[in-house]
Amino acid sequence: MAEKKNYYTIETDGSLICQKCGVPLEKSNAVFSYLENAFPVELPVCPKCGFVYVPEELAMGKVLSVEKVLEDK
Amino acid sequence: MKDHFKERNTRDYHQKQLFSKEELEARESLCVHEQPPFCSAACPMKLDVREFMAKMAARKFTEARAMLERISPFPEILAHGCHHPCEAACRRGEAGESIDIAGLERAAMFLGAPRKGKGLLKFRKKKKAAVFGTELFTLLVAAQLADKSYPVEFYVEAEDADALLRLCAPFLPPEAMAREMARLGRMDVNIFYGSPVTPAFVEEKRKGFELLCAAGYLVQEAPDPVTLLGEDGILCAPPASEDDGMGECLRVFYDARRASVSADRLAQGLDPSTMRGEEGTVTSRLYTDLSQTASSFRIPLPGEEAEGYGEAASREASRCIQCACEECLKGCVYLRHFSKFPRILTREIYNNAGIIMGDHMMNKPMNSCSLCGQCKVTCPNGYDMGEICRLARENMVDTGKMSLAVHEFALQDMLFSNTEAFLSCVPLGREEPCRYVFFPGCQAGAVAPEAVIRAYRDISGRLEGGVALMLGCCGAIAKWAGRREMFAEQKEFLRQELRKLGNPVILAACPTCKKTMEEEGLGRVKGVWELLLGIGLPGEAASEGGEAVLHDACGARNDAGMREDVRRIARELGFTLLPAEWTGDKTSCCGYGGLVSYTNRDVAAKMAEECRKEFPEAPYITYCMACRDRLARQGAQSMHLLELLYAAPAGEPPDISEKRKNRLLLKERVLREFCGEELMPEEMGFAGEITEEARRQIDDRMILDTDVWKVMKHYRETGEAILDQKTGLLTACRRIGNVTFWVKFTEEENGYTVRGAYSHRMTVQTR
Numbered sequence: 093m094a095e096k097k098n099y100y101t102i103e104t105d106g107s108l109i110c111q112k113c114g115v116p117l118e119k120s121n122a123v124f125s126y127l128e129n130a131f132p133v134e135l136p137v138c139p140k141c142g143f144v145y146v147p148e149e150l151a152m153g154k155v156l157s158v159e160k161v162l163e164d165k
Numbered sequence: 166m167k168d169h170f171k172e173r174n175t176r177d178y179h180q181k182q183l184f185s186k187e188e189l190e191a192r193e194s195l196c197v198h199e200q201p202p203f204c205s206a207a208c209p210m211k212l213d214v215r216e217f218m219a220k221m222a223a224r225k226f227t228e229a230r231a232m233l234e235r236i237s238p239f240p241e242i243l244a245h246g247c248h249h250p251c252e253a254a255c256r257r258g259e260a261g262e263s264i265d266i267a268g269l270e271r272a273a274m275f276l277g278a279p280r281k282g283k284g285l286l287k288f289r290k291k292k293k294a295a296v297f298g299t300e301l302f303t304l305l306v307a308a309q310l311a312d313k314s315y316p317v318e319f320y321v322e323a324e325d326a327d328a329l330l331r332l333c334a335p336f337l338p339p340e341a342m343a344r345e346m347a348r349l350g351r352m353d354v355n356i357f358y359g360s361p362v363t364p365a366f367v368e369e370k371r372k373g374f375e376l377l378c379a380a381g382y383l384v385q386e387a388p389d390p391v392t393l394l395g396e397d398g399i400l401c402a403p404p405a406s407e408d409d410g411m412g413e414c415l416r417v418f419y420d421a422r423r424a425s426v427s428a429d430r431l432a433q434g435l436d437p438s439t440m441r442g443e444e445g446t447v448t449s450r451l452y453t454d455l456s457q458t459a460s461s462f463r464i465p466l467p468g469e470e471a472e473g474y475g476e477a478a479s480r481e482a483s484r485c486i487q488c489a490c491e492e493c494l495k496g497c498v499y500l501r502h503f504s505k506f507p508r509i510l511t512r513e514i515y516n517n518a519g520i521i522m523g524d525h526m527m528n529k530p531m532n533s534c535s536l537c538g539q540c541k542v543t544c545p546n547g548y549d550m551g552e553i554c555r556l557a558r559e560n561m562v563d564t565g566k567m568s569l570a571v572h573e574f575a576l577q578d579m580l581f582s583n584t585e586a587f588l589s590c591v592p593l594g595r596e597e598p599c600r601y602v603f604f605p606g607c608q609a610g611a612v613a614p615e616a617v618i619r620a621y622r623d624i625s626g627r628l629e630g631g632v633a634l635m636l637g638c639c640g641a642i643a644k645w646a647g648r649r650e651m652f653a654e655q656k657e658f659l660r661q662e663l664r665k666l667g668n669p670v671i672l673a674a675c676p677t678c679k680k681t682m683e684e685e686g687l688g689r690v691k692g693v694w695e696l697l698l699g700i701g702l703p704g705e706a707a708s709e710g711g712e713a714v715l716h717d718a719c720g721a722r723n724d725a726g727m728r729e730d731v732r733r734i735a736r737e738l739g740f741t742l743l744p745a746e747w748t749g750d751k752t753s754c755c756g757y758g759g760l761v762s763y764t765n766r767d768v769a770a771k772m773a774e775e776c777r778k779e780f781p782e783a784p785y786i787t788y789c790m791a792c793r794d795r796l797a798r799q800g801a802q803s804m805h806l807l808e809l810l811y812a813a814p815a816g817e818p819p820d821i822s823e824k825r826k827n828r829l830l831l832k833e834r835v836l837r838e839f840c841g842e843e844l845m846p847e848e849m850g851f852a853g854e855i856t857e858e859a860r861r862q863i864d865d866r867m868i869l870d871t872d873v874w875k876v877m878k879h880y881r882e883t884g885e886a887i888l889d890q891k892t893g894l895l896t897a898c899r900r901i902g903n904v905t906f907w908v909k910f911t912e913e914e915n916g917y918t919v920r921g922a923y924s925h926r927m928t929v930q931t932r
Contacts, residue, residue, distance in 0.1 A: 107889060107890040107891050108887050108888070108889055108890070109887070109888040109890060110887060110888075111884065111885070111886040111887060111888050111895060112883070112884045112885050112886070117887065120931060121931065121932045122929055122930065122931050122932060123929070123930060123931075123932045124927045124928070124929050125927060125928045125929075125930075126172075126926060126927040126928070127172055127173060127174060127175045128174040128175060128176060129175060132932065135929070136887075137931055141885070142931050143885055143887070144929050144930065144931060145887045145896070146898075146905070146907065146925065146929055148907070148909070148921070148923045151907065151923050151924070151925040152866075152923055155925045155927055156925065158927070159570065159925065159926050159927060161524075162175055163528075163568035163570050163571070164524050164525045164526070164528050164529075164568070165175040165522075165523070165524065165525070
C-alpha cells in the first residue's frame with residue numbers, strides 16, 4: 093500500500109522508555125480517531141507492547157484544537 | 166437505561182427546523198432594536214436623522230451635508246421649506262425641547278464642504294425625458310432624472326434660473342437662493358426658459374421622449390396615487406391632499422422622489438407599481454428609555470456668518486439622545502460579549518440548526534447563555550433569548566449535533582449527585598412517614614456541607630411531623646444542557662424517591678431546585694426561608710451585620726415571595742442591604758446558570774464580575790450556593806444565608822474534586838449521625854499525593870483526582886507507563902468513559918507523587 097499522508101509526526105530520540113518493556117519508544121504509525129473521523133499520525137510507540145505515547149504538548153495543543161473543530165461539525 | 170454518553174458521529178446528517186417560519190418571525194419581531202428612530206420614521210425622504218445628528222455632534226459637517234445631498238437634489242430648498250415633522254416625533258421633546266433638526270440641516274449645508282469631483286463616471290441613458298411646467302415638483306423631477314443620467318429637457322415659462330427658483334421656492338432666503346441657483350447651473354439639465362408651456366405644447370413636444378413629466382396645471386386627470394403616472398403616460402404631482410402631516414414642501418419632495426422611481430420602472434419596461442420598496446413615513450416600534458435622560462433645551466443657532474455657528478450646531482446636535490433600544494444589553498454580559506441583539510442572534514441560531522454539513526458556528530454562543538431569563542424582564546417586549554438558546558440546545562441534542570464534550574462534565578456531576586452521593590433518609594427510629602423532606606440542593610452539599618448538616622439538625626429538631634433528608638440534584642443540569650431524556654429520567658428518579666418517603670412537603674434551600682420541582686410537579690415545595698421565618702431563626706444565627714448586597718438568584722426571578730423572605734432574614738441578621746439596581750427580577754446570573762461556567766469560562770467570569778459591578782467592595786449575601794461559589798471565585802466576599810444562619814462559614818471555594826468529596830463526606834456524616842449507619846470509604850490500596858501545582862492544573866483542566874487515582878491504579882495493575890529520561894517523570898494513561906487521562910508522576914518508596922495530568926477525547930491506536 094502506498095505511503096499515506098501523516099497529519100502529525102513526532103521524532104523520537106531514544107529518551108522515552110517503555111517502563112514495562114524497558115525499550116526505547118520508536119516513531120511508528122498510529123491513528124487518532126474522534127467522532128468517527130480518523131487521522132493517521134506518527135507517534136512514539138513501544139516496539140514491543142505497542143503502547144502509544146501522546147505527549148502533553150500534543151494533547152493540549154493540536155489534539156485539543158482538532159477536537160474542538162470536530163465538535164462543532 | 167439509555168447510554169447518554171455515547172459519542173456521536175459527525176456524519177449523522179439529521180436536521181430539524183428549530184422553529185416554523187411563522188414562529189421565527191413572531192419571535193424576531195419582538196426585538197425592536199432595528200426599528201428606525203422616531204424622527205427617521207416620520208421622514209418620507211428617509212433621512213437617517215440619528216446618524217445625521219451623530220455626525221453633526223462630531224463636527225463632521227461635510228459628511229452630514231452629504232447625507233442631505235443624497236436624499237434630495239436641492240437640499241437647501243428642502244432644509245428651508247420642509248416643516249420638519251421629525252421634530253414633532255423627536256423623543257428628546259419629552260425631556261425638555263426637541264432637537265432643532267431644521268436649523269441643523271441648514272447649518273450642515275452651510276458648514277459642510279460641497280462634494281468634490283464629479284463622482285462616479287455615469288453613462289448617459291438611452292431613454293430621454295421631457296419635463297414641462299414651472300413648479301417645484303417638475304424642477305425636482307427634472308433634477309432627479311438628470312442625476313439618474315437620463316438626458317432631460319426641461320421646458321419652463323420662467324424667463325431665467327432666478328425666476329424659476331423664485332417661483333418654485335419663494336421661501337428661500339437670498340444667500341441660499343444664490344447657492345441653489347449655482348447648483349441648478351451645474352446640473353445636466355437642458356432648460357428651455359420662456360417656453361409657451363400649454364397642454365397643446367406638451368402634446369406637440371412629447372414625441373421622441375420615453376419619459377414625460379408635467380406640472381399639475383397642464384394635465385386634466387389626477388394620476389395614480391402611488392405611481393403618479395397619469396392615463397396619458399405623463400408623470401405629475403397628485404392634487405393637494407388633506408393634511409397628512411408632511412406639509413406642502415416636503416410632500417412635493419416626496420412626490421418627486423416617487424415620480425422618479427416610476428420613471429426608472431418605465432425606462433426598464435416594467436410596471437411602475439412594482440418593486441417600489443417601502444415608501445413614505447412608517448410607524449416605529451422602537452423603545453427609548455428616557456428615565457436617565459435629563460431635561461435640556463435648544464441651543465440658539467447664530468446666523469451663518471456669526472462666530473461659533475459650528476460650535477453651537479455641534480452642541481445642539483449633541484442633545485440628540487440617539488434613540489436606540491438596548492435594554493437587554495444593559496444587564497446581559499452574554500449579549501454584550503457576542504455583540505448581537507436578540508433578533509440577529511435568534512436568526513443565526515435558527516440558521517445554525519439548519520446546517521446539515523459543516524461548522525456550527527453558533528454552537529458556542531447558544532451554549533454560552535445562562536438561560537437566566539433576565540432579557541425577558543428587561544426587554545420592553547419580553548424577548549426570551551434564554552428560552553431560544555435552551556430550545557436550540559434541545560434541537561441540537563435531538564439531531565445528534567450537540568457535542569457531548571460541551572456538557573459531559575456537568576452531566577456526569579449531576580449523575581454523581583444522584584447516584585454515588587445521593588441520599589434519601591429518615592431519622593433513625595422513625596416509623597411514620599415524615600411530613601417534610603429537606604432538599605438542600607447539590608451545590609449546597611458541594612460547597613458548604615457543614616451548613617447543610619447544621620440546618621438539617623436544626624430543622625428536623627424543631628419541626629413537628631418529622632423531616633427526612635434528600636441529598637441530590639433536581640435535574641436542572643440536564644434541562645440546561647438540553648438533554649430532555651436525561652431530565653425526564655432524573656425527574657422520574659426523584660419522583661420515585663419522594664414516593665418512597667410518602668410524598669412529604671419538600672423544603673427546598675435552592676431557588677433553582679424549588680423552581681424546577683414546582684414546575685415539574687414533583688410535590689408541594691416550600692422555600693426553607695419561608696419555613697425559617699415561620700418557626701423563627703435558629704439560635705446560632707449570628708453575624709456581625711453591616712452593609713452588604715443581597716444578590717438575587719436567577720432561580721428566584723419569578724419568586725417575589727422568596728426574594729422578600731431572604732431580605733427579611735438578612736435584616737434580622739443585622740445587615741443593612743445596599744440599594745442595587747440590577748436586583749429583584751432584573752438580577753444578573755452569576756455564570757453557573759445554563760452551565761456557562763462549563764462551556765464558556767470567559768463569559769462566566771464576566772457574568773460573576775457583572776454581579777459585583779455596582780458595589781465591587783461590598784460583601785455579598787446569596788441564597789443560591791452556586792452564586793455564593795462563583796462570586797467568591799471572582800474575589801468577592803460572598804456568604805450564603807445558610808452559612809450565616811448556622812454560623813458555618815465554608816471558607817475558600819472548593820475545587821471540582823473537593824466539591825465531589827464534600828458531597829460524599831456529607832452523605833457519610835448524615836448516615837452516621839442521623840441513621841446510625843457507617844459507610845466504609847473505599848480504600849485506594851496505595852499511597853499517593855498530588856502536588857499543589859498539579860492540583861491547580863488538574864482543576865483547571867477539569868480532571869478529578871478520582872480520575873487521577875484510577876489511572877494510577879491501572880498503572881499498578883499493568884505496569885504500563887513511559888519514562889522520560891530527560892525529566893525523570895513517568896507517564897501513565899487510562900481511558901475512562903470518553904476521555905483518555907494521562908498522569909505524570911514519580912514513584913517513591915512510600916507511594917506516588919502526581920506532578921501533572923492532561924487528557925484528550927480522541928482515541929489513539931497503532932495502525
